[in-house]
Amino acid sequence: xxxxxxxxxxxxxxxxxxxxxxxxxxxxxxxxxxxxxxxxxxxxxxxxxxxxxxxxxxxxxxxxxxxxxxxxxxxxxxxxxxxxxxxxxxxxxxxxxxxxxxxxxxxxxxxxxxxxxxxxxxxxxxxxxxxxxxxxxxxxxxxxxxxxxxxxxxxxxxxxxxxxxxxxxxxxxxxxxxxxxxxxxxxxxxxxxxxxxxxxxxxxxxxxxxxxxxxxxxxxxxxxxxxxxxxxxxxxxxxxxxxxxxxxxxxxxxxxxxxxxxxxxxxxxxxxxxxxxxxxxxxxxxxxxxxxxxxxxxxxxxxxx
Amino acid sequence: xxxxxxxxxxxxxxxxxxxxxxxxxxxxxxxxxxxxxxxxxxxxxxxxxxxxxxxxxxxxxxxxxxxxxxxxxxxxxxxxxxxxxxxxxxxxxxxxxxxxxxxxxxxxxxxxxxxxxxxxxxxxxxxxxxxxxxxxxxxxxxxxxxxxxxxxxxxxxxxxxxxxxxxxxxxxxxxxxxxxxxxxxxxxxxxxxxxxxxxxxxxxxxxxxxxxxxxxxxxxxxxxxxxxxxxxxxxxxxxxxxxxxxxxxxxxxxxxxxxxxxxxxx
Numbered sequence: 001x002x003x004x005x006x007x008x009x010x011x012x013x014x015x016x017x018x019x020x021x022x023x024x025x026x027x028x029x030x031x032x033x034x035x036x037x038x039x040x041x042x043x044x045x046x047x048x049x050x051x052x053x054x055x056x057x058x059x060x061x062x063x064x065x066x067x068x069x070x071x072x073x074x075x076x077x078x079x080x081x082x083x084x085x086x087x088x089x090x091x092x093x094x095x096x097x098x099x100x101x102x103x104x105x106x107x108x109x110x111x112x113x114x115x116x117x118x119x120x121x122x123x124x125x126x127x128x129x130x131x132x133x134x135x136x137x138x139x140x141x142x143x144x145x146x147x148x149x150x151x152x153x154x155x156x157x158x159x160x161x162x163x164x165x166x167x168x169x170x171x172x173x174x175x176x177x178x179x180x181x182x183x184x185x186x187x188x189x190x191x192x193x194x195x196x197x198x199x200x201x202x203x204x205x206x207x208x209x210x211x212x213x214x215x216x217x218x219x220x221x222x223x224x225x226x227x228x229x230x231x232x233x234x235x236x237x238x239x240x241x242x243x244x245x246x247x248x249x250x251x252x253x254x255x256x257x258x259x260x261x262x263x264x265x266x267x268x269x270x271x272x273x274x275x276x277x278x279x280x281x282x283x284x285x286x287x288x289x290x291x292x293x294x295x296x297x298x299x300x301x302x303x304x305x
Numbered sequence: 306x307x308x309x310x311x312x313x314x315x316x317x318x319x320x321x322x323x324x325x326x327x328x329x330x331x332x333x334x335x336x337x338x339x340x341x342x343x344x345x346x347x348x349x350x351x352x353x354x355x356x357x358x359x360x361x362x363x364x365x366x367x368x369x370x371x372x373x374x375x376x377x378x379x380x381x382x383x384x385x386x387x388x389x390x391x392x393x394x395x396x397x398x399x400x401x402x403x404x405x406x407x408x409x410x411x412x413x414x415x416x417x418x419x420x421x422x423x424x425x426x427x428x429x430x431x432x433x434x435x436x437x438x439x440x441x442x443x444x445x446x447x448x449x450x451x452x453x454x455x456x457x458x459x460x461x462x463x464x465x466x467x468x469x470x471x472x473x474x475x476x477x478x479x480x481x482x483x484x485x486x487x488x489x490x491x492x493x494x495x496x497x498x499x500x501x502x503x504x505x506x507x508x509x510x511x512x513x514x515x516x517x518x519x520x521x522x523x524x525x526x527x528x529x530x531x532x533x534x535x536x537x538x539x540x541x542x543x544x545x546x547x548x549x550x551x552x553x554x555x556x557x558x559x560x561x562x563x564x565x566x567x568x569x570x571x
Contacts, residue, residue, distance in 0.1 A: 026530075067533040103530050127564070131508070131531065133451075133470050133489065133539050140531050149530045 001294050003263075005270025006277060008293050013258065013279035016287030018047075018077040018161035019084050020249060021114045021154050022057065022107025025096055026071035030059060036099040037072035040091050044076070045196045048215055052078045052087040053161060053247050055193030066105045067149070073107055075193045077161050077247045081112055084156060089119045097123065097141070097148055105138075106154035117141070117150035160289050163246035163254035166204065166222060166278040167265050168238045174273025175240040176200075178265045182244055185264035191253035192246050204243040207282050219280065238275050251289055259296050308332055308362030309339065311353070312370040319347025320395065321356060324378030328367040328386025328405065372411050380407040383424060396433065399426045400440070402450065415459070418452040420445065421469070431456035434478070437471045437490075438464035447471060447488065451541055460497065463490040466507060472541045482509050485565055489535075491545050504558045504565035510545060511569045514553070520560030526553050526571030 001008040025040065027033040037056045044054035053076075060071040076091070078084040096104045097120060104116060117139035121128040124141040130152075131138055137152040167182070169175035183199035186192065194200075209217035220226050221233040222241045234241070244261055248254035268274050279293055309331050322345040331339060340354035353359065362368045365386040369379065372392025380388045381400040390398075393411030402421040412430035418437045436458045437447035446465040453472045454462075460478035463471050467486035476494035484503040489510065496515035509515075528551050536546035551571035557563055 066537060067530050068537055069530075069533070103534070129506070129508075129564075129566075130487070131489065131535070132468060133535075136538065138531075138534065140529075146527060147529055147531060149534055 001297060003266040003269075003297065006266045006274045008262065008266075008297050009276055009278045010294055011279045012281055012293065013162075013164045013291040014281035014284060014286045015160045015162040015164075015246075015254065015289035015291065017289075018053070018079060018159045018247060019081045019156055020075055020077040020159035020247065021084060021088060021111075021156045022249075023074045023076065023088075023092070023096075023116075023154060024060065024065060024071055024105040024107045025074060026060075026065045026067050026069040026103050026105070027099070028069060028101040030070040032099065032101050033069075033071045034059070036096050036102045037074055039099060040095040041074055041076070041193075041195075042095075044091075045201075047077075047079050047083075047161070051083060052076055052091075053193070053195040054091070055195045055199075055247070057190070057193055058187065067103055069103075075191075075247065075249070077159055077193075077195075079161075081156065085114055088114050088154075089116065092116055092150075093120050093123070097143070097150075100145055103149040104151065106151040108155035108157060111156040111158075113153040114156050115153050118152050120150060157249050159247065159249050160251055160254045161247045162287060163248065163258060163289070163291055164204075164243055164280045165258060165262055165265075165293065166280060167242045167244070167274060168222075168234065168276040168278060169240050169242075170237055170273040170275060172240040174268075175242045177272060178268040178274045179242040179244060181264040181268055182261035186244070186246070186257045186261045189253065189257040189260055191249035192257040193248075194244060195247055196243075196245055199244060201243040201245055204241070204280055207286065222278075233278065235275060243280065254289070255291055255296055258291050258293075262293065262297055307364040308366040308368070310360040310362040310368040310370060311357040312360070313357055313373060314355075317346075317356070317373050317375040320375045320377055321346050321373075322378045323376055324381035324397070324400070326353075326367070326378075327380065327383040328365055328388055329384055331367060332365060332386065372409070374412075374414065377414070379409070380405075380426075383407060393430065398428075399424075399452075402426065404450075412456070416440065417454075418447055418450075418471075420447065421450050421452065422448045423450040423469075425451045425453070427453045427455075429455045431475070432458045432462070432473075434459035434461055435464055436462040436473075437466055437469075438462065445486065453541060457494065458492075463488070463509075466490065470539065470541060472545070481515075482507065482565075485509075489542075491542055493545060501557055501565060501567060503561050503563070505561065505563045507565045509565070509567045510542070511567055512545075514555075514569055515567065517555060517567065518558060518560070520563070521555050521557030521567065522559055524554045524556055526551050529554075529568070532568070 041054035057073040065071040129140040141148040204219040205216035342353040377395040396414035404424040415433035439446040448468040457475035463482040471490040479497040481500040485507040491510040552568040
């Protein structure tokens with residue numbers, strides 16, 4: 001399949017189950033909400049080293065938030081519910097509670113409950129104020145700047161982690177330009193995050209390593225500088241490869257994000273230096289979710305068999 | 306029978322205790338069973354049919370046409386369904402209610418919604434003393450649900466309240482929220498003297514500064530995000546808090562070690 005001169009390789013992305021939650025963080029200004037969002041989701045690129053994968057889902061207008069102030073919605077994913085219960089209060093306590101003017105609310109209603117103020121409230125040393133009306137309880141914690149308002153807990157969902165595609169380009173600049181276009185387009189899809197820096201990964205990995213104790217190592221088949229030295233998956237004209245990794249609340253959300261992202265890459269096209277779009281998998285042994293590129297893109301305009 | 310309508314045959318000659326006569330209890334009964342249902346009337350017990358004409362009503366609804374100040378315990382112990390009174394009621398309406406909706410078109414006597422733990426009461430008229438309070442000798446008042454009073458509330462409303470929400474559109478009498486343990490009470494009109502005495506936690510939302518006991522401490526005017534949240538999340542407080550971003554916060558009753566608060570526009 002070729003779209004706008006870009007080959008969509010007959011490959012699939014392989015993803016695995018993760019447990020995720022959504023937080024709504026508000027602040028007096030969009031800038032401070034974004035600061036809280038970026039800090040909370042910082043150092044959360046890969047569960048392999050960070051314990052969770054997190055990102056900003058989107059900015060929220062005042063009318064979309066529980067307190068009528070601007071905000072961000074954040075998604076946080078972990079490999080199991082126990083880990084999620086551990087990482088969310090940690091990040092909340094370190095990055096939202098401390099950030100000026102913020103408040104934090106539940107972004108998911110159903111599922112197992114992830115504690116928010118349920119644990120953080122003790123920071124107020126007995127001065128915490130609980131308010132429960134109907135089924136929902138929230139807490140007010142006096143802090144130096146005013147009050148930190150936070151829902152007691154949030155729900156969780158069984159999500160999908162590790163959806164991905166690879167951009168194979170003639171130059172680093174072309175690969176980056178296409179990746180940026182993909183990230184911008186994918187930012188509009190609800191229920192997904194791109195947890196890596198700026199949404200883009202330069203260090204795509206393969207499973208295992210020659211060194212004992214390492215779970216993952218550089219994806220040498222897609223390293224242009226190793227072409228010839230190892231079995232390479234790269235055509236000769238490819239000089240740079242970037243990966244977009246997608247975590248989502250559902251298979252459909254990740255699939256939609258893949259479609260939107262690959263379409264944006266294809267819009268840059270062969271003229272923009274993009275050669276092909278590929279995907280990372282490990283022979284189907286890593287996870288049960290397979291995102292087949294050609295199947296996902298078959299409805300896109302401009303596709304040729 | 307899916308729903309039941311009760312219409313008094315004549316003005317009541319003695320007080321009637323309707324405690325336990327809830328939609329969940331009587332809607333599944335047949336007409337014959339309902340007619341013979343014993344009801345305390347004055348010093349004796351009489352069949353329901355001796356006091357009321359009994360007819361059908363919409364599914365899950367118990368309708369009492371033409372209320373009476375001698376009808377006590379209307380909706381007491383309710384857990385589901387809808388009970389509508391087209392008039393006034395006596396004491397203990399909605400006492401110990403755990404769920405469902407109780408709508409009263411007229412006034413209510415004392416102890417309206419006393420010790421209720423869930424559900425919703427909507428009173429169009431005025432409430433007597435101790436609305437949402439604890440019963441005599443009991444330690445806990447209203448602990449959950451919503452008690453909405455369209456008119457004024459008598460003395461000691463929200464006494465020993467420990468959760469939930471009481472909304473009083475008009476004035477509140479003396480000793481509002483005395484010994485309040487937790488929860489929220491909002492008053493649209495004036496508040497009588499000695500509000501919040503012995504208050505441990507909980508919130509009184511007031512339009513103007515009430516006369517408070519000596520144990521209350523003014524902490525000044527603050528910008529409170531919680532006000533915006535309550536205004537958006539709790540429909541009953543939308544009118545009261547709409548536009549509030551700052552509030553004067555008075556904390557008490559500190560003489561009792563309490564951390565309750567009275568909030569009013571700053």
